[in-house]
Amino acid sequence: MATPNETPVSELSYEEARDELISVVSELEQGSATLEQSLAFWERGEALAQRCEEWLVGARARLDAARTAGLGDDANSGDNQ
Template sequence: MDAMPSPTEVSELSYEQARDELVQVVGELEQGSATLEQSLALWERGEALAARCEEWLIGAKARLEAARAGSSRATSDDSGDR
């Protein structure tokens, strides 16, 4: 099993890095060749990676909603009283 960065470093990962590592973790767990202790560590790492991905997605959704709100405000300001 490859050495993985410590869970404290998850907060430093981009969405793509976290997603790719999560795919790797799931693959290793599905193989079933890890010891119980390794499997638990992988599971914990996977949970942290999934949470990091969710943080990125929530942030992206908030940015989209803000952009949409700004766009609809600009549109309504343009069609306002003249």
């Protein structure tokens, strides 16, 4: 029986959080953990899911900003012709 990782969730990359979340879900699906262990896994899983969401929201914001900047560049390039 594995135990939840002790690394602070806020320090994990998207890939690390995603991979650990997959492991947590697997542990919970096995159903062999005690109630206390299951609660610890559940809490860790919730935090990991939130961390993944933060990374995805941040990535979406960066993409949107890059697209907006690209559209601005396209509009400005037409002024020089």
